Amino acid sequence: MMDRTEEVTCILCPNGCAVTVSSRQDPLSGAWLPTAVSGNLCGRGEAYAKQELTAPRRTLTSSVAVDGGALPLASVRLTKAVPRERLPEIMEEIRRMRVSAPVRMGQTLAENVRGLGADLICTRNVEKKPAQD
Numbered sequence: 309m310m311d312r313t314e315e316v317t318c319i320l321c322p323n324g325c326a327v328t329v330s331s332r333q334d335p336l337s338g339a340w341l342p343t344a345v346s347g348n349l350c351g352r353g354e355a356y357a358k359q360e361l362t363a364p365r366r367t368l369t370s371s372v373a374v375d376g377g378a379l380p381l382a383s384v385r386l387t388k389a390v391p392r393e394r395l396p397e398i399m400e401e402i403r404r405m406r407v408s409a410p411v412r413m414g415q416t417l418a419e420n421v422r423g424l425g426a427d428l429i430c431t432r433n434v435e436k437k438p439a440q441d
Contacts, residue, residue: 312340316360318353325349327357365389369431370402372417377409377434384417386426398422409436 310333318325330344342361345354359365367389371381390398398421407417411434418428 311343314361315347316357318348318356320352320356321350323349323353325353327353329357329361331361364392366392366395368395368398370399372402372428372430373406374411374434375406375408376437377411378437379434382407382411382434383431384428385431386421387429388426390421390424390426394422394424398424402428409434 311330312333313328313330316327316329318327325348327345327347329342331340331342333340340361342358345357348354348357367386369383369385372384374380374382384402386398401418401421405417407430411417411430413430413433415430416427417430420426421428
């Protein structure tokens with residue numbers, strides 16, 4: 309049975325605790341299971357460190373092309389954190405997206421992205437490009 313220790317910086321509050329996680333590899337599944345957590349100033353740090361070790365998640369922010377907009381891109385984000393290993397496929401989908409102006413902050417551009425229960429929403433207004441004379 310193997311043991312390992314990792315340090316994770318917690319990002320859930322301004323403290324930015326350096327949390328140490330000790331873990332042991334399960335001989336049957338091969339998964340790393342947390343055995344001890346230290347260095348966190350609050351309980352959220354412990355939960356974050358364990359999740360980071362077993363199933364890391366991230367909130368994605370990016371931009372989407374806007375057709376006919378006063379700006380060429382609109383900033384977007386997912387409404388909740390998703391598994392980190394799924395980010396490349398989500399980004400591929402976002403890169404292919406095009407929306408038509410106008411778009412509004414809070415507007416849902418894609419629902420339940422890749423079946424992960426997170427929606428892609430716009431985080432800024434992009435008006436329609438003014439007509440040229």
